[in-house]
Amino acid sequence: MKIYDISGFPNPARIRIVLAEKGLDAQIEFVKVDLFAAEHKQDAFLAINPTGTVPVLELDDGTFISECVAITEYLDNLDGNPTLTGKTPKQKAVIHMMQKRADDQLIDAIGIYFHHATPGLGARLEAYKSPEWAHRKEWGERYLEKFVRGMQYFDSVLKSNAHVAGNDFSMADITVYAALMHAGAAGVVIPDDCTALLAWQAKMSERPSVKNRSGQVMALPAA
Ligand SMILES: N[C@@H](CCC(=O)N[C@@H](CS)C(=O)NCC(=O)O)C(=O)O
Structure with a gap:
C-alpha cells in the first residue's frame, strides 16, 4: 500500500499514528506530496483525490481512498480486530x-x-x-x-x-x-x-x- 502525504502535517499525522497503533508501518510506502509547491492542487494529484488534500491511501489493486476517517476504518479493520473504530x-x-x-x-x-x-x-x-x-x-x-x-x-x-x-x-x-x-x-x-x-x-x-x-x-x- 502507498500513502500520499507530507510528514509533520496534522491530517497525515492522524494516519501515521493509526499505522503505528496497528503495527502497519512496514507495509506502507510513503509518497511525498509537496503542499508548499501546491502539488496537491495540480491535475495529477486531483485525479487521485478531487478534494486536493492529503493523506490518500492507495491499495495494491489501485483503489484510492481519501478522508482520514475512511482510511482509518480500512486500516483498523484489515486484521479483523478493530481497536480504534469500535467493535460493538x-x-x-x-x-x-x-x-x-x-x-x-x-x-x-x-x-x-x-x-x-x-x-x-x-x-x-x-x-x-x-x-x-x-x-x-x-x-x-x-x-x-x-x-x-x-x-x-x-x-x-x-x-x-x-x-x-x-x-x-x-x-x-x-x-x-x-x-x-x-x-x-x-x-x-x-x-x-x-x-x-x-x-x-x-x-x-x-x-x-x-x-x-x-x-x-x-x-x-x-x-
Ligand atoms: N477531511 C480531510 C482533511 C485533509 C486535509 O485538510 N489535509 C490538509 C493537510 S493537514 C491538506 O491537504 N491541506 C492542503 C490545503 O488545504 O491546501 C481528511 O480527513 O483527510
Missing part, C-alpha cells in the same frame, strides 16, 4: 459521533482559520484560495472562535471521561490530538482553564504511536 454497534456509534464533533469543531475549524486568516502555507497557495470570499480573513477568524469553543467542549468531555469517546482510546482521540498539533503550529494556545484537555494532551503525547512523531510539526514558510 454502540462503540462504533459513539466513536463516530465524537469523531464527527472533533472534525467539525476542531480540526476543520483550525484548518479554515489557518488557511484563510493567516498566511497559511505561503504565497504559492494564494492562487487556489476562493477569490470570491472578500471577507476571507474575518470568516477565518470566526472559525478560530469556533475552535476555542470546541476546545472548551472537549475539555468538559475529558473532565469525566478518560478518552474522547469514553473509557477507551479511539480514532476520535487521534483527531483531537492532531487538531491541537495544528493549533500549536498556527500559534494558537490551549486556554489554561482547559485543565482536563491539557492533562489528556500530555498523556497522549507519551503514547508510543504519538511520541515518536510529536516533534515533527510542519515548518511553515516565513510570512
Whole structure:
C-alpha cells in the first residue's frame, strides 16, 4: 500500500499514528506530496483525490481512498480486530459521533482559520484560495472562535471521561490530538482553564504511536 502525504502535517499525522497503533508501518510506502509547491492542487494529484488534500491511501489493486476517517476504518479493520473504530454497534456509534464533533469543531475549524486568516502555507497557495470570499480573513477568524469553543467542549468531555469517546482510546482521540498539533503550529494556545484537555494532551503525547512523531510539526514558510 502507498500513502500520499507530507510528514509533520496534522491530517497525515492522524494516519501515521493509526499505522503505528496497528503495527502497519512496514507495509506502507510513503509518497511525498509537496503542499508548499501546491502539488496537491495540480491535475495529477486531483485525479487521485478531487478534494486536493492529503493523506490518500492507495491499495495494491489501485483503489484510492481519501478522508482520514475512511482510511482509518480500512486500516483498523484489515486484521479483523478493530481497536480504534469500535467493535460493538454502540462503540462504533459513539466513536463516530465524537469523531464527527472533533472534525467539525476542531480540526476543520483550525484548518479554515489557518488557511484563510493567516498566511497559511505561503504565497504559492494564494492562487487556489476562493477569490470570491472578500471577507476571507474575518470568516477565518470566526472559525478560530469556533475552535476555542470546541476546545472548551472537549475539555468538559475529558473532565469525566478518560478518552474522547469514553473509557477507551479511539480514532476520535487521534483527531483531537492532531487538531491541537495544528493549533500549536498556527500559534494558537490551549486556554489554561482547559485543565482536563491539557492533562489528556500530555498523556497522549507519551503514547508510543504519538511520541515518536510529536516533534515533527510542519515548518511553515516565513510570512
Ligand atoms: N477531511 C480531510 C482533511 C485533509 C486535509 O485538510 N489535509 C490538509 C493537510 S493537514 C491538506 O491537504 N491541506 C492542503 C490545503 O488545504 O491546501 C481528511 O480527513 O483527510
